[in-house]
Amino acid sequence: LKEKHKILHRLLQNSTSPVEL
Amino acid sequence: PEAADLRALARHLYEAYLKYFPLTKAKARAILSGKSGDNVPFVIHDIKSLMEGEQLINNGQTSFQEQQIATAGHGVTHTFTHCNIGSEPPDGVELRFFYSCQSRSAEAVREVTEFAKSIPGFVNLDLNDQVTLLKYGVIEVLILMMSPLMNKDGTLISYGQIFMTREFLKSLRKPFCQMLEPKFDFSVKFNTLELDDSDMALFLAVIILSGDRPGLLNVKPIEQLQETVLHSLELHLKINHPDSLQLFAKVLQKMTDLRQMVTDHVQLIQLLKKTEVDMFLHPLLQEIMKDLY
Helix, strand or coil: CHHHHHHHHHHCCCCCCCCCC | CHHHHHHHHHHHHHHHHHHHHHCHHHHHHHHHHHCCCCCCCEEEEEEHHHHHHHHHHHHHHHHHHHHHHHHHHHCHHHHHCCCCCCCCCCCHHHHHHHHHHHHHEEEEEHHHHHHHHHCCCCCCCHHHHHHHHHHHHHHHHHHHCCCCEEEEEEEEHHHHHHEEEEEHHHCCCHHHHHCCHHHHHHHHHCCCCCCCCHHHHHHHHHHHHCCCCCCCCCHHHHHHHHHHHHHHHHHHHHHHHHCCHHHHHHHHHHHHHHHHHHHHHHHHHHHHHHHCCCCCCCHHHHHHHHCCC
C-alpha cells in the first residue's frame, strides 16, 4: 500500500518535525 | 492513576493540536464574532471581491505557496503558479478557487499527518496501516475541522484572513456550488455541541484510530489505542462540559455523518474529473482519493 501512496508515505516518514513521545 | 493517565493523554493531544493546527477554534470564533481586535477578515461576496481577495493573498503568501508546492511533490509547480489573479478570464473562477482549496487541503493533510504521528503508539503501528488510517481518516478530519471556521452565513478561509459568504459559494456553477453546502449543514449542527479545541484534539485522534478501515493488516493494536483515546475523551467531556448530557454519545454519532460526507465529496471530485477538461487534481489528494470508496 505504501508504494501506491508515496507522498503520504513520505509525510509519515519525514522526521523534520515529529513530536517527541 | 488511570484517570491521571487519561488526563495526561488529553493534555498531550491538545498540545500537539496547538502545535500543528495554526487556526484554532478559539481564534476562528474570535474572528467570526469580531472580538479579535484588528484581525478583521476580508469578505468575499461576489466576483469583484473574490478578485480583490485573491490579490490580497497572492501578494502576501508567495513563499508560502511555493512551500506548499514543494511539500506536494513533483509536477504541480506549473499548474499552481498559474493560479494568480487576472491570469484567467472570470469564467475560470471556479477552477481557480478549486485549485486554491486543493493547495490548502494538501497542506492540511501534512498538518493532520504530523498530528497523527503525535498520537502515542501511532508511529509504532505497521507502516502500511499508518498509511491506511490516514488515507481513510484524513478527509473526515479535514471536513470536521472546517466546522469551527463556519457559521450559517459563510466560512473563514486562508487561515482566517478571508470570510467567504455561503451565498457566493452557492452562486458558483455546478457542481462547485454543491461542494460546501453539505459541510455548512453539518457544521451548523455540529457547532451546537460547543466543543472546544481540547475536545476536538481528542475527537480527531478517535477518528484517525478507526479500526474498521478497509485493508488494515493488524486491527487489534489500533483498536486498543482508540479505546484509550475514547476513555480519555469521555472523561474529558465530563469534566469540560459537566452540564452537557450525553455529549460523548452525541459526538461519536457525528462519525457516521462524516463518513457519508466523505463518500459524497469524493463522488463530486470524480464527477469534476469527468466533466472539467482542464481539471488538475493535486497528486497528494489523488493518492488519497484513488480507490477510496
